[in-house]
Amino acid sequence: MVTIYDIAEKANVSAMTVSRVINNTGRISDKTRAKVKRVMEELGYVPNQMARSLVLQQTNLLFLMITDITNPFYTTLARGAEDAAKKHGFRLLFGNTDENLDKENDYIDAILKTRADGVLFAPAGDASLPHLEMLRRHGVPFVLLDREVPGIESDVVLGDSKEGARQLVRQLVSNGHRDIALINGSRTISSARDRLEGYREALKLNDLPYDEARVLETSFGPRSDLSEVEAWLDRMRPLPTAIVAGNNVLAIEVIRSLKAKGLRVPEDVSLVCFDELASYAEIDPFLTVISQQAYQFGHLGMQMLLDRIQTREEPGPWRKVVLPAEMIVRRSVQPI
Structure with missing residues (x-):
């Protein structure tokens, strides 16, 4: 040697x-x-x-922790983060938590043991606070992506979830829909809270009632068992004319659950959602969506993280960037 x-x-x-x-x-x-x-x-x-x-005192290793590697939003985000890291000579490690706090904790241990220089972090939810405090105690810089966590100040890159939800409801109302349901993530996740709030505000602005029975809070991640979604659809009588899905995974699960009941989108129920479906959108542009700047989430978040690493001795004020989203109207809404 x-x-x-x-x-x-x-x-x-x-x-x-x-x-x-x-x-x-x-x-x-x-x-x-x-x-x-x-x-x-x-x-x-x-x-x-x-x-x-x-x-x-630097490994040139960075860590990206996301909640669902199968979701096209996060895979595109990861590409943006990797491109920015590579441009500056850093290697990027990935962790997928499935919104599971135990898995998230295991990755925090791995980050500390590998002495990673910084972390891009899409937290599982509000309960991720102790994990963020652990990183801060050990002096590991981090930037939050897509979700904020109450009780911790940090740099963060977000989408405008509230305005996105308002736009989706307005699109349905403009097509004559008055009975609009929502399937969403848990209220312990900041983006889900914002989407719920935007949904409620849009109903109120259009003189439509808010009904808890027409809102399902569940996981943003995929599941093999659709019984929860199917049971929710069964409980709603009459069936709503339209549904807003909090992300693309939930939209696909609604389509599958409706299909199991012999119902179609949009002929029987109109459907809109957050986030694109990647290659599926190119093959069959079908769903009306709020398209978020997934690549920019990762690329900009990584640039902010690298800035924080370089200035850790003299840190500046925390930065919050809210990326605007674009509504893309397609065939999944049937006018009434």
Whole structure:
């Protein structure tokens, strides 16, 4: 195994000079730096990343923690984050929590053990607060994505969930719908709370009543058993003429549950939702959606994280970015 002492001997410099070239520290002439690098290449030297990390107190490892890797919103977000990290010479590790606090806790342990330089974090919900406090106690910078957590101040990138929900309801009302239900994530998730609030505000603005029986709070993530969704549809009598889905996964589950009952979208029930369906939207543009800037969530969040890492000694004020969304009207709404 080639060592820095082998390089120093062949380049006729000190081991300290070689170390400074490897770690890009200290004042060294361009000529000496080029000579040392040439010898490193000749000898096939591979730096010991762990030792280098100890010297620089930096691993060049970042972590992205998301709640559902199968959701096209998060896969596109991850691409944006990875592109930004790679551009700045960082490697990105991924963790998928399924909105499960135990899995989230395991990933926090892994982040601390790998000495990751920072974390992009889509938290499972409000109960993620202790995990964020753990990162802060250990001095690990983080930026929140898509969700805020009460009790913690941090940089955060959000979508305008409240306005998005208002737009979806307005679109249905403009097509004559007066009985509009909502299937959504848990109120322990900030984006779900905002979507519920936007839904309620839009009903009120259009003189429509709010009915708890026409709102289902469940997981944003996928499930193999659709009994909960099917039971909710069975309880609503009469069936609403339209449904707002809090994300694309829930929209697909509503379509599957309606199909099991011999019902179609939009002929029997109109349906709108948050987030695109990736390749499916290209094959058959069907669902009317609030399309969020998923790539920008990841790319901008990563840039904010890198800024926070570089300025951790003199941190500036926390930043909150709310990305506007676009409504795309397609065939899933039947006018009344």
